[in-house]
Amino acid sequence: MRESQAAEARPYHHGDLRRALIDAASRVLESEGPSALSLRAVAREAGVSPAAPYHHFKDKTELLEAVAHEGWTLLDAALAAAKAKAPSAAEAMNELGVAYVCFARENPALYRVMYDTARDREDLPDEMQGDKDSAYCKVRDTLVDAGADPTEALDIELATTAAWCSAHGLAEMAGFKQFQHLKDACGGERAFFKAVFQHMGLVPKHLAD
Amino acid sequence: MRESQAAEARPYHHGDLRRALIDAASRVLESEGPSALSLRAVAREAGVSPAAPYHHFKDKTELLEAVAHEGWTLLDAALAAAKAKAPSAAEAMNELGVAYVCFARENPALYRVMYDTARDREDLPDEMQGDKDSAYCKVRDTLVDAGADPTEALDIELATTAAWCSAHGLAEMAGFKQFQHLKDACGGERAFFKAVFQHMGLVPKHLAD
DNA sequence: AAAGATATCTTGACGACGTTCAGATCAATG
DNA sequence: CATTGATCTGAACGTCGTCAAGATATCTTT
Numbered sequence: 001m002r003e004s005q006a007a008e009a010r011p012y013h014h015g016d017l018r019r020a021l022i023d024a025a026s027r028v029l030e031s032e033g034p035s036a037l038s039l040r041a042v043a044r045e046a047g048v049s050p051a052a053p054y055h056h057f058k059d060k061t062e063l064l065e066a067v068a069h070e071g072w073t074l075l076d077a078a079l080a081a082a083k084a085k086a087p088s089a090a091e092a093m094n095e096l097g098v099a100y101v102c103f104a105r106e107n108p109a110l111y112r113v114m115y116d117t118a119r120d121r122e123d124l125p126d127e128m129q130g131d132k133d134s135a136y137c138k139v140r141d142t143l144v145d146a147g148a149d150p151t152e153a154l155d156i157e158l159a160t161t162a163a164w165c166s167a168h169g170l171a172e173m174a175g176f177k178q179f180q181h182l183k184d185a186c187g188g189e190r191a192f193f194k195a196v197f198q199h200m201g202l203v204p205k206h207l208a209d
Numbered sequence: 210m211r212e213s214q215a216a217e218a219r220p221y222h223h224g225d226l227r228r229a230l231i232d233a234a235s236r237v238l239e240s241e242g243p244s245a246l247s248l249r250a251v252a253r254e255a256g257v258s259p260a261a262p263y264h265h266f267k268d269k270t271e272l273l274e275a276v277a278h279e280g281w282t283l284l285d286a287a288l289a290a291a292k293a294k295a296p297s298a299a300e301a302m303n304e305l306g307v308a309y310v311c312f313a314r315e316n317p318a319l320y321r322v323m324y325d326t327a328r329d330r331e332d333l334p335d336e337m338q339g340d341k342d343s344a345y346c347k348v349r350d351t352l353v354d355a356g357a358d359p360t361e362a363l364d365i366e367l368a369t370t371a372a373w374c375s376a377h378g379l380a381e382m383a384g385f386k387q388f389q390h391l392k393d394a395c396g397g398e399r400a401f402f403k404a405v406f407q408h409m410g411l412v413p414k415h416l417a418d
Numbered sequence: 419a420a421a422g423a424t425a426t427c428t429t430g431a432c433g434a435c436g437t438t439c440a441g442a443t444c445a446a447t448g
Numbered sequence: 449c450a451t452t453g454a455t456c457t458g459a460a461c462g463t464c465g466t467c468a469a470g471a472t473a474t475c476t477t478t
Binding site: 055 | 454458
Binding site: 226260261265 | 425426427428429430
């Protein structure tokens with residue numbers, strides 16, 4: 001779970017190049033976009049030679065996966081915060097959805113790396129669906145709290161999947177120009193997200209506010 | 210002179226290299242995947258020099274957009290066929306959704322190119338939302354036929370957007386390994402898609418079968 | 419039919435990329 | 449203090465996107 005954090009686990013040559021490379025990659029990603037995220041650019045940003053990363057990552061892919069890992073952790077934190085501040089379970093589902101899409105909108109390049117690597121492996125990372133308090137379980141538990149029948153196991157899994165897919169779909173499309181007039185009509189982006197979620201089966205309709 | 214296919218609009222040097230390049234790109238995409246789709250590989254597949262494509266496309270991006278255009282046309286046809294064979298308007302929404310996701314599953318590389326180019330431009334292509342019988346309008350009309358109030362213009366737009374985003378989200382996630390056990394539990398992939406759609410707000414619940 | 423204009427394609431080159439490998443450098447161990 | 453092994457550099461290879469210059473085929477004009 002917890003990788004090296006402070007500069008004491010890896011008192012190596014550079015200090016902690018692995019960490020430095022991930023940070024450099026995030027910096028390049030944010031300032032130059034996903035298309036500029038080359039291994040050489042990351043090495044340049046970190047101040048090392050183009051071959052240096054290969055002592056910490058097998059591949060460019062492996063570096064991207066580390067960056068994505070960082071992203072899933074951030075997303076998880078954002079969802080946890082959203083769930084914590086929701087007044088009711090029914091509203092928590094909407095809050096989760098809005099927080100999810102907002103995260104994607106605020107970190108578009110990172111979000112893209114997260115799902116690009118996932119699709120390449122046809123596999124979602126463990127942070128999302130692995131242990132007890134993964135993001136997936138967070139959504140599922142919220143659904144149960146909102147009134148879903150906990151004895152209908154398959155149904156709950158399907159509803160959780162539906163919610164996740166819906167949020168992901170909106171997250172990927174939210175940036176398209178075509179939706180600008182809808183955002184305006186709704187009175188802002190967040191309001192637009194909320195409105196779209198109202199039309200998705202996120203939570204049983206009679207529970208929605 | 211040998212004619213490759215029904216092309217009289219461009220009796221040029223090669224016959225119709227533009228068309229040949231798009232076809233070659235589709236072939237490469239299908240057999241080698243999106244990561245192998247380089248301009249040079251396409252030119253190789255078409256039997257021309259690496260610089261030849263630049264007389265028909267400004268960019269690699271422009272070639273990819275042409276390939277994507279092809280994809281949107283195919284998707285549109287698939288949706289039209291699904292809508293045509295649906296017995297009722299309410300079922301038509303489910304049929305549309307399933308057809309959409311099945312298309313993405315059967316042409317994963319193409320589907321990825323379609324949305325990658327769209328996201329790069331932050332713009333969906335005209336084929337999807339442009340004129341009267343675009344795919345977007347097809348979904349919206351189906352919604353109205355299924356009982357949505359046609360006087361609530363904003364609501365209908367939002368519902369259409371919600372449906373599209375939901376379908377796209379499921380289409381992108383459908384390949385993930387995590388969902389295999391759900392597909393098995395539902396008795397196949399199509400059944401899984403239908404079941405997930407049941408949990409999305411695709412169509413007013415009282416109308417769903 | 420000849421000739422000039424124009425569109426198409428090839429050749430060759432440039433810089434950037436991912437990756438590898440031999441060698442240099444530095445931290446820790448015995 | 450010498451050895452070892454991990455860490456980093458430098459140079460190289462093949463591939464990529466792209467461009468400029470030249471060759472070649474088609475179209476137009478006479």
